[in-house]
Amino acid sequence: MNEQSQTLWQFMQQQHDKLLTQTLEHIGLTFISLLIAVFVGLPLGILIARKRPLSGPVLGIAGVLQTIPSIALLGFMIPLLGIGAKPAIVALFLYALLPIIRNTYTGVTGVDASVKEAALAMGMSLKQVLFKVELPLAMPVILAGIRTATVINVGVATLASYIAAGGLGEFIFGGISLNNSNMILAGAIPAALLAILFDLLLSFVQKLNFKKVRTGAYTLPVILLVLASFYFVPSAYGGKLTAGFTPEFMGRQDGNLGLQQKYGLKIHTIVINDAVMYNAAFEKQLDVISGYSTDGRLKAFNLVVLDDDKKIFPPYYAAPIVREDALRKFPELEKTLNLLAGHINDSIMTELNYRTDYLHQTPEQVAKDFLATHHLYKPARNGNGGTVRIGSKIFGEQYILASMYSMLIKGYTNYNVATKTGLGGTKICFDALTNNQIDFYPEYTGTGLLVILQPSKKVVDTVGLDKNKTYSYVQQSFQNKYGIKWLKPIGFNNAYALMMRRQQADELQIHTISDLKNYLNSAQK
Amino acid sequence: MIQVRQLSKHYGATRAVDDISFEVSEHENLVLLGTSGCGKTTTLKMLNRLIEPTHGQVLIDGQDISQQKPELLRRNIGYVLQNNGLFPHYTVAENIATVPQLLNWDVGRITKRMHELLEKLHLPADLLKLYPQQLSGGQQQRVGLARALMADAPVLLMDEPFGALDTITRTKIQAEFKALDELQRKTIVMVTHDVQEAFELGNRIALMHQGRIVQIGTPAELLFNPASAFVKEFLQAQRLQLELKSVKLTDVWDNLPTPIVSGMQPVACNEQSVWWAMERFKEHAIQNIAVQHPQTHQVKTITFEQLMSAYYQYQNALQPHE
Numbered sequence: 004m005n006e007q008s009q010t011l012w013q014f015m016q017q018q019h020d021k022l023l024t025q026t027l028e029h030i031g032l033t034f035i036s037l038l039i040a041v042f043v044g045l046p047l048g049i050l051i052a053r054k055r056p057l058s059g060p061v062l063g064i065a066g067v068l069q070t071i072p073s074i075a076l077l078g079f080m081i082p083l084l085g086i087g088a089k090p091a092i093v094a095l096f097l098y099a100l101l102p103i104i105r106n107t108y109t110g111v112t113g114v115d116a117s118v119k120e121a122a123l124a125m126g127m128s129l130k131q132v133l134f135k136v137e138l139p140l141a142m143p144v145i146l147a148g149i150r151t152a153t154v155i156n157v158g159v160a161t162l163a164s165y166i167a168a169g170g171l172g173e174f175i176f177g178g179i180s181l182n183n184s185n186m187i188l189a190g191a192i193p194a195a196l197l198a199i200l201f202d203l204l205l206s207f208v209q210k211l212n213f214k215k216v217r218t219g220a221y222t223l224p225v226i227l228l229v230l231a232s233f234y235f236v237p238s239a240y241g242g243k244l245t246a247g248f249t250p251e252f253m254g255r256q257d258g259n260l261g262l263q264q265k266y267g268l269k270i271h272t273i274v275i276n277d278a279v280m281y282n283a284a285f286e287k288q289l290d291v292i293s294g295y296s297t298d299g300r301l302k303a304f305n306l307v308v309l310d311d312d313k314k315i316f317p318p319y320y321a322a323p324i325v326r327e328d329a330l331r332k333f334p335e336l337e338k339t340l341n342l343l344a345g346h347i348n349d350s351i352m353t354e355l356n357y358r359t360d361y362l363h364q365t366p367e368q369v370a371k372d373f374l375a376t377h378h379l380y381k382p383a384r385n386g387n388g389g390t391v392r393i394g395s396k397i398f399g400e401q402y403i404l405a406s407m408y409s410m411l412i413k414g415y416t417n418y419n420v421a422t423k424t425g426l427g428g429t430k431i432c433f434d435a436l437t438n439n440q441i442d443f444y445p446e447y448t449g450t451g452l453l454v455i456l457q458p459s460k461k462v463v464d465t466v467g468l469d470k471n472k473t474y475s476y477v478q479q480s481f482q483n484k485y486g487i488k489w490l491k492p493i494g495f496n497n498a499y500a501l502m503m504r505r506q507q508a509d510e511l512q513i514h515t516i517s518d519l520k521n522y523l524n525s526a527q528k
Numbered sequence: 529m530i531q532v533r534q535l536s537k538h539y540g541a542t543r544a545v546d547d548i549s550f551e552v553s554e555h556e557n558l559v560l561l562g563t564s565g566c567g568k569t570t571t572l573k574m575l576n577r578l579i580e581p582t583h584g585q586v587l588i589d590g591q592d593i594s595q596q597k598p599e600l601l602r603r604n605i606g607y608v609l610q611n612n613g614l615f616p617h618y619t620v621a622e623n624i625a626t627v628p629q630l631l632n633w634d635v636g637r638i639t640k641r642m643h644e645l646l647e648k649l650h651l652p653a654d655l656l657k658l659y660p661q662q663l664s665g666g667q668q669q670r671v672g673l674a675r676a677l678m679a680d681a682p683v684l685l686m687d688e689p690f691g692a693l694d695t696i697t698r699t700k701i702q703a704e705f706k707a708l709d710e711l712q713r714k715t716i717v718m719v720t721h722d723v724q725e726a727f728e729l730g731n732r733i734a735l736m737h738q739g740r741i742v743q744i745g746t747p748a749e750l751l752f753n754p755a756s757a758f759v760k761e762f763l764q765a766q767r768l769q770l771e772l773k774s775v776k777l778t779d780v781w782d783n784l785p786t787p788i789v790s791g792m793q794p795v796a797c798n799e800q801s802v803w804w805a806m807e808r809f810k811e812h813a814i815q816n817i818a819v820q821h822p823q824t825h826q827v828k829t830i831t832f833e834q835l836m837s838a839y840y841q842y843q844n845a846l847q848p849h850e
Contacts, residue, residue: 115616117609117610117611117613118613118614118615118616120578120609120613121607121609121613121614121615122615123578123598123599123602124576124578124602124605124607124609124613125602125603125607125626125627125630125675126599126600126601126602126603126604126627126630127599127626127630128599131599131630136615136617139617140616140617
């Protein structure tokens with residue numbers, strides 16, 4: 004059954020096991036980190052309320068932590084803490100810290116001076132003043148801080164799926180990659196509901212009168228603990244071998260589904276973002292990963308591609324796809340883009356990717372060097388014959404291709420170029436193209452077939468395994484359906500592939516996916 | 529009871545309190561009087577170490593307070609704040625019980641003492657369950673007073689205790705305050721900027737200006753023997769009323785006419801002032817009142833004119849001839 008015709012409700016029913024697990028993981032991640040943040044932030048807030056000169060630096064540092072983009076923060080965590088729950092909890096904890104420290108500080112310093120003076124004058128010690136007077140009076144403000152932190156955490160916890168910590172982000176980001184709106188909503192709606200629910204609950208606690216807040220202050224940690232225990236750390240370290248697959252790979256027929264159906268592969272799998280996946284494999288956090296056969300990190304991390312002996316991964320030849328009205332608007336465009344056709348094979352692309360991903364050269368530099376060596380580079384003409392908008396997906400290879408096209412257009416035509424790089428996934432890129440936000444972007448034949456067109460199984464079986472058949476099928480269908488033209492293939496095939504560390508693959512004598520399956524089956528007995 | 533020796537408090541170059549010394553004897557009520565910024569509140573707060581002095585020494589009961597733990601010291605000193613400083617998250621009962629709780633009194637003792645005080649302060653017992661913000665200003669101030677008196681500390685410090693109240697409430701509470709037997713047993717230091725209040729409640733008054741004590745003495749001494757032009761000026765505006773209030777009937781007794789038997793029921797006049805007698809004439813719209821001397825039990829029946837003339841004779845005798 005085609006997933007597009009499913010209703011959201013059917014999807015959620017079908018996936019209710021996963022949905023429940025992800026929701027519980029989400030709640031767990033949110034509250035474990037929140038609990039730690041309360042235990043750290045509350046005393047810290049009290050400390051800086053007592054020693055005012057410290058308040059500037061402490062609030063400053065917490066503020067800076069807050070401004071680090073979530074993905075970057077998660078990325079920083081990997082070398083320190085690996086993948087899985089630990090780094091996610093630490094990152095969420097850091098985000099929750101600022102509102103808790105700041106509100107504790109504001110609440111405690113905001114207690115009426117004459118009330119504090121009275122407490123001292125009655126003969127209370129500083130500790131008694133804190134626990135009997137300052138904290139109870141500051142409690143509504145402190146709870147407001149915890150409330151803010153909770154809502155922030157429910158949101159940021161969706162990103163935890165990037166580093167294999169689970170949560171509702173698995174559906175959200177899987178859905179974006181797979182062009183599956185039901186899947187996105189199945190993650191996004193529960194996440195939004197959780198945020199609203201916890202916000203309401205905490206606002207209720209906040210409005211209790213002074214007396215009840217005092218008991219509330221003691222029950223709160225208990226409630227947090229119970230909620231936190233929802234989270235059972237995904238056993239990323241159990242089992243003989245562990246696979247890390249991207250959310251997109253997890254849901255694709257030419258991905259994990261095909262591995263299960265055609266190979267009968269059963270491997271302990273966690274979901275992870277591809278930005279951190281290679282590194283995690285290199286760090287021995289993962290043994291098998293789903294990568295791209297031209298990825299530069301293949302070379303950098305000494306990984307080896309397992310042979311797809313049953314041919315489940317269709318060809319992924321790259322070619323620019325352009326809206327036909329853009330071709331009419333910019334008559335020179337097609338000719339210019341085709342300059343690149345046939346110039347880049349698999350090993351060249353891997354090399355180029357290696358230079359950006361591992362040697363950290365800029366995509367512009369790599370693109371320029373390549374064009375210069377192949378005598379394709381011409382300096383920019385700075386013409387003003389209209390602006391061509393180039394899109395790209397959010398990984399290195401696409402950046403390099405976008406840069407090459409940009410230089411070619413500037414050098415060979417009088418058009419200007421605007422680049423919109425880093426569009427999250429296939430769905431976002433393709434929607435941008437059809438909605439006239441960009442004029443073209445480099446796409447892969449396999450993706451066009453399986454993600455965008457999603458034809459019947461019979462069609463996939465007939466055209467899916469031959470590169471020429473696939474190309475002509477997508478070319479025709481795109482033209483008829485969307486008015487989008489596939490230009491000439493660039494030459495390389497960036498197919499999906501399973502990879503392992505070369506050393507481990509040699510030790511276990513695993514060279515094909517069937518070898519992998521046999522090894523796992525023997526190991527499970 | 530309280531000895532203050534060469535006490536100073538400097539904030540940078542500012543001398544908030546500048547080398548002052550005074551003593552308060554047991555069961556005395558000393559009023560620190562002055563305009564705002566004169567250092568009276570700072571002085572008061574140095575007596576229970578809410579503010580630590582720059583120089584000088586304070587002895588209470590012969591003990592140097594700087595040698596005691598501040599919280600233990602303060603549990604033995606009652607404190608009433610201007611804005612009452614009640615804990616908004618505590619009920620009235622919990623507010624009043626604050627110090628006994630710190631002293632670990634048992635519940636029975638706390639309840640007994642609480643009801644005793646409520647009665648004396650004319651507070652209904654059903655207030656106990658309410659929160660401070662549900663009370664009127666006068667009630668809040670009485671609760672503040674009850675909290676300070678609860679543990680029956682021998683010393684009571686009061687920082688503008690009636691300052692936040694309207695005139696009518698203030699007069700009423702001042703009268704109750706004066707009549708409260710609890711307070712007769714206490715050594716009280718009270719801060720005020722209200723001259724009337726100082727003269728009404730103080731046994732002695734220390735008039736402060738720019739961190740120093742300009743004059744310390746009984747109300748009558750300040751009125752009739754001002755130490756400087758400043759003191760005279762300070763009291764000028766309300767002089768007549770103050771004088772009438774500070775002179776007692778027993779002071780002018782000898783200037784009143786010889787006894788006339790009138791058959792009226794005489795009123796004993798222990799501490800009553802000339803002002804009090806004048807109020808009785810006005811209140812009852814009568815020609816004569818009969819008063820009885822507390823020691824000799826002599827009874828005199830007097831008219832308003834006779835009272836005034838006795839007062840002027842007394843005043844002329846007191847003031848230095850110019």
